[in-house]
Structures are given as structure tokens and as C-alpha cells.
Amino acid sequence: MFKKVILAEDFQGENHGIAETLHEKLAIEELQNELYCDKVFTRLKVALKNNAPFELLVTDLFFEEDHIDRKITSGRELIKAARALQPNLKIIVHSMENNPLQINTLFKEHKINGYVCKGRNGMIELVNAINEVFHNRTYVSPQVNLTAANNTIELDDFDRSILKELANGLTKKEVSDKFKRENKTPNSESTIDKRISKLYDEYETKNTTSLLFKLAKEGKI
Amino acid sequence: MFKKVILAEDFQGENHGIAETLHEKLAIEELQNELYCDKVFTRLKVALKNNAPFELLVTDLFFEEDHIDRKITSGRELIKAARALQPNLKIIVHSMENNPLQINTLFKEHKINGYVCKGRNGMIELVNAINEVFHNRTYVSPQVNLTAANNTIELDDFDRSILKELANGLTKKEVSDKFKRENKTPNSESTIDKRISKLYDEYETKNTTSLLFKLAKEGKI
DNA sequence: GAATCCCTTACAGATATCTGTAAGGGATTT
DNA sequence: AAATCCCTTACAGATATCTGTAAGGGATTC
Structure with a gap:
């Protein structure tokens, strides 16, 4: 299983819930969770510099604005920056977005490895996705119809x-x-x-x- | 503190996170969490019938559709039904909605007791809200400007x-x-x-x- | 009970929308 | 060069929209 994983999720409740679930269900040695994209990117950089890079990034797409200044304001930007920094990083997106078009571009343009919709099965699917991605396969929530994206x-x-x-x-x-x-x-x-x-x-x-x-x-x- | 609390939240991660937080931070004896409004309403009815009613309902507003048939499809409907069933029930809404107009009508029409925005401080605020509501006060997330609602x-x-x-x-x-x-x-x-x-x-x-x-x-x- | 206000309704005239037919031009195919 | 396809444009007729005037009814005020 992945040894070093980082989580980007701005909702405190969701963040906590994901962290708990991953601790319970998966033998991940080190899981860091952050509420801001900028902090995630900093951690990725530092870890890479110290020759102890993260292996997996789990990130949301939408990050709410607040009083704190941000350079990276969306999951999409974080993904782009992370890919440029560390091309071999595995990336799983966990978001409410269910528009196949949007999701398709994430796979095509940013080579993400998995996509999980937030929802009633979000945690079960996320655990599955991490397992799949660990074995170098991709995962997409079953409710997303990626082929529909081509017909739109x-x-x-x-x-x-x-x-x-x-x-x-x-x-x-x-x-x-x-x-x-x-x-x-x-x-x-x-x-x-x-x-x-x-x-x-x-x-x-x-x-x-x-x-x-x-x-x-x-x-x- | 409240002895018997029920949680309605359809995102599995968020649901899990809230439940964990409340267990950690508050001495609630019985906390039930559900992914569907209908189940919540059934539990409220049964508990009332057994003379062991819930004291507090924490609910989201939006519940995603899936393959399962639903009678109650939104938090607003659940709140209305719950109020009619059990007028003394305390209700805290926990949602992404940040439109003061919408939130205002919840307080006015359905006499909710607290409103917490999902976000980076969602769990801290929710714990505060529950404490406030337990002492018969109302709570509204500070980022919501309810006075703005009167001008629209x-x-x-x-x-x-x-x-x-x-x-x-x-x-x-x-x-x-x-x-x-x-x-x-x-x-x-x-x-x-x-x-x-x-x-x-x-x-x-x-x-x-x-x-x-x-x-x-x-x-x- | 008269005056007033507000909402509902009818109607009418000027514009705007929607759909279909048809003509012309450029690009591509044969 | 002719045929074909596709896009642009003009035009026309049936509907729909928008605005204004006016009449009637219920509720409230004086």
C-alpha cells in the first residue's frame, strides 16, 4: 500500500471523515491532510526535496475563498502544479463535480489516476480507488458516464x-x-x-x- | 449536553467526519447518523412513539438523488416534517448554502435553532452551535450576513x-x-x-x- | 356608506419570436 | 465543369411577448 499520502480538502468535516476512513481501512503509514491548496503544494515540494516524496495526492476540486491569501485557488491548479513538480505522483480527485466533460479533461490533460464522486458511497469508492491506483489501474465512480462526454x-x-x-x-x-x-x-x-x-x-x-x-x-x- | 442526537448527511465522508467529531468533542450519549431523509424521519417517529424522542437534529439541505425512491428529498422538507411531528425538537442546519435569504427563511418559517456553513471551520462551528443551542440560544456561522437578506x-x-x-x-x-x-x-x-x-x-x-x-x-x- | 387601495382580469396595438421556403455563394467532391 | 454540401441571408406568416388602458371586486380606511 502507499506509504505516504496527502489529502487536500477544505471542508473540515469531510477532511476529518476521509482521514478517519483511510486510517481505518488502509495501512497507510503517513497521511497528511490540509485545508489549503498552497499548503499541500508546499508539502509536496519539501517532501520531494528531502528525497521522501509523497506517492499519492487525494484532492477536491473546489476550495472556498476566505480571508487568507491564496496562490493556488482550485484543485485543477493544484493538480497542474503537482504534475509539473512530480510527474510520477498518483492523483485521485474526490469532488461533487459529476459533469463527464469536466472529468474527462482531468484524465486527458492532467493524467489523473482516479475520480471519485462525493456522495453516499464516497468513502467506499475512495478506498477502492486507492487500491486500484496503487496497482497502477485507474478508477472512476460508476455513476459517472465518461462516454457520454463524447456525445455532448x-x-x-x-x-x-x-x-x-x-x-x-x-x-x-x-x-x-x-x-x-x-x-x-x-x-x-x-x-x-x-x-x-x-x-x-x-x-x-x-x-x-x-x-x-x-x-x-x-x-x- | 444533549443525550440523543440524529444526523442527516448524504455525503459519506462528511457524515463520518461529523460523527467522529461529535464523539470526540461532545458528551452525547446516543448519536445516530443516516444518509437518507426518509430514514431520519422514520427514526424520529419511532423514537417519539417509544417516549424516547431525539432532542437535536443536525441536517444538510441538499441530498443527492440515487436509485432509491425517496419521499423526503431535501433538508427543507425534512425540517418541515420534523417540526410538525415534534415541535420542541432542536434543529441545526449544516450546509454549503450561504445565501442569507435562504437561511433567513429557515429561521423564520421553520424555526431552526442554528445554521452552520460547511467549510474550513465547519466542525469547530458545529460544536459551538450545538453548545449554544443546548443552552437555548441560536447560532449562525459568522460568515453569514443575515441583515443583508432584508434588502433583497x-x-x-x-x-x-x-x-x-x-x-x-x-x-x-x-x-x-x-x-x-x-x-x-x-x-x-x-x-x-x-x-x-x-x-x-x-x-x-x-x-x-x-x-x-x-x-x-x-x-x- | 363612500372613498381608497390593491389585485385580478380583459382587451388591444406594437414588437419580437419562431418556423419554413427559397436564393446565392464558397468549398469540396466527382 | 458540374454536382453537392453547407453556411448565410431575405422574406413572410403564424404565434408570443410586452405594455398600456380600463373595468370590476374585495378589503381597509375614514
Whole structure:
């Protein structure tokens, strides 16, 4: 089993719960747990310098802001920095995020080794994930459907620029006029109509209101 | 100190962490922890029936959906049901929610006794909250500014029911028809128009699309 | 009981949205 | 070069949205 593990989790309750569970279920010799990304990164650096590097990082993605100044403000940034520092470090993400797209990019761009959703089985899955990753396999929570990520519709820049103006209360005619003024192209009201109608189909919505609402709720704009 | 406490928290890690902390820091004789609201409510009922009621409920607000059928799907519903069942029960909410408006309505409508934000000090605050509530005082996490809640505009049930249907893609005429079918009142298209127009003013938006977008972004619906 | 206020409702006119048809242009294929 | 595909654009007709006016009813005030 891993000898030296570090945990980044800003919720005190969750942090405590994970630490307890890992002590109970796994024979990890040294487990350090931190509430701030910056502290985790410092520990990784120091450990590496002392020729006693950590073998596994377990980290959340979202870290709440508070009165303390931070350089690294998210799990994603921590992962990137940790990968650059220590390419052979194993990384498991433990987060509420369940958007396959987001999770997919973590595997692709940052070569994480496991992904566990917070939830009713979070601790059971985390223990499994650590075991799998220890044996050089990857682990993904079963409720995450990574193949779905490939089927999702991407919004391109033109879509986004239209949606932004509509969200702001402009009519399609006004959006068209604005684009013409700014020499953006395409810019006809008709083309804007067509683009938006296409999005109705893709997102299974009926009108501008329900489309913008759905996209806002899903955090896509 | 409280002799009999029940905990409702669906994240296994957080649940474990809270339970551990309370065991360590407080002399609670009996602490039951559950991952589902329905189970909590059943336990409350049984305990009351056996003349050994719980004294304190600590609950989250959001409970993730899974494959299991649920009657009570949110902390808010659980609180309402628990209050109706056992008016003298002390209730502390422990959640990520930090919107003063939402928190205020919990104190006003459901007479909760304490509110603790999940976060880096979550466990320290929770222990404090339990001590305060035990001495018949209320506790609110210091980072929550409840006075700010009084300046914001409230959405009432009628507003919400209209907005929900519009978000779903119905036209105002369809919303009016639906309300008539359901014997909801008021229900005329004209009144619905008026309500929504009022919200345009209050939220400084220009049309249905921008209104729904803004409310979705701010998490108000 | 009259006056007032507020909410509900009806209606109407100006705009905006949504959908379909059709034409033209650039890029790619055959 | 012709055929094809895809994107842009124009236009038009049916609906929907937004705003204003006005009438009626219930509750409260005077």
C-alpha cells in the first residue's frame, strides 16, 4: 500500500471523515491532510526535496475563498502544479463535480489516476480507488458516464456570443445590429435565428427562455 | 449536553467526519447518523412513539438523488416534517448554502435553532452551535450576513410557480391554461404578464429570457 | 356608506419570436 | 465543369411577448 499520502480538502468535516476512513481501512503509514491548496503544494515540494516524496495526492476540486491569501485557488491548479513538480505522483480527485466533460479533461490533460464522486458511497469508492491506483489501474465512480462526454454538444464562439447578448436582454434584431456595428460576421438576424433554433434541438428546449435557463443551470454559460 | 442526537448527511465522508467529531468533542450519549431523509424521519417517529424522542437534529439541505425512491428529498422538507411531528425538537442546519435569504427563511418559517456553513471551520462551528443551542440560544456561522437578506427582493410562491413553468419552456398562455386546469388561482394570462413585468423592474431585466437567466445564475430558482 | 387601495382580469396595438421556403455563394467532391 | 454540401441571408406568416388602458371586486380606511 502507499506509504505516504496527502489529502487536500477544505471542508473540515469531510477532511476529518476521509482521514478517519483511510486510517481505518488502509495501512497507510503517513497521511497528511490540509485545508489549503498552497499548503499541500508546499508539502509536496519539501517532501520531494528531502528525497521522501509523497506517492499519492487525494484532492477536491473546489476550495472556498476566505480571508487568507491564496496562490493556488482550485484543485485543477493544484493538480497542474503537482504534475509539473512530480510527474510520477498518483492523483485521485474526490469532488461533487459529476459533469463527464469536466472529468474527462482531468484524465486527458492532467493524467489523473482516479475520480471519485462525493456522495453516499464516497468513502467506499475512495478506498477502492486507492487500491486500484496503487496497482497502477485507474478508477472512476460508476455513476459517472465518461462516454457520454463524447456525445455532448459543444457551444462554439459564435453560439456563445449570441447567447451572451440574449442573456443580457437584447432582442435578436439588436444582437444582429450590434454584430454589424462591431463588424462581426455572420450577423444577419436570420442566421442568428437559425443558430438558436439549432440549439433548441440540441438541448431539447422550446424557446430562448428555456434554452438560456438550461444552459445557465448547467453552468455552460 | 444533549443525550440523543440524529444526523442527516448524504455525503459519506462528511457524515463520518461529523460523527467522529461529535464523539470526540461532545458528551452525547446516543448519536445516530443516516444518509437518507426518509430514514431520519422514520427514526424520529419511532423514537417519539417509544417516549424516547431525539432532542437535536443536525441536517444538510441538499441530498443527492440515487436509485432509491425517496419521499423526503431535501433538508427543507425534512425540517418541515420534523417540526410538525415534534415541535420542541432542536434543529441545526449544516450546509454549503450561504445565501442569507435562504437561511433567513429557515429561521423564520421553520424555526431552526442554528445554521452552520460547511467549510474550513465547519466542525469547530458545529460544536459551538450545538453548545449554544443546548443552552437555548441560536447560532449562525459568522460568515453569514443575515441583515443583508432584508434588502433583497423576495419571490413568492406564485412568482416561483410561474417562473418554473417558463423555465420549462411553456408560453404564458400555456402557463395560464395549466393553472386553470389545476385550479390554481390567480391564473389569467394578464395577471401572469403583470407579475413577470414587475419582476423585470425588480431585477432590472428586460424580458423573460434575461430574467430567467439572471435568477438561474444567482441560484434563486 | 363612500372613498381608497390593491389585485385580478380583459382587451388591444406594437414588437419580437419562431418556423419554413427559397436564393446565392464558397468549398469540396466527382 | 458540374454536382453537392453547407453556411448565410431575405422574406413572410403564424404565434408570443410586452405594455398600456380600463373595468370590476374585495378589503381597509375614514
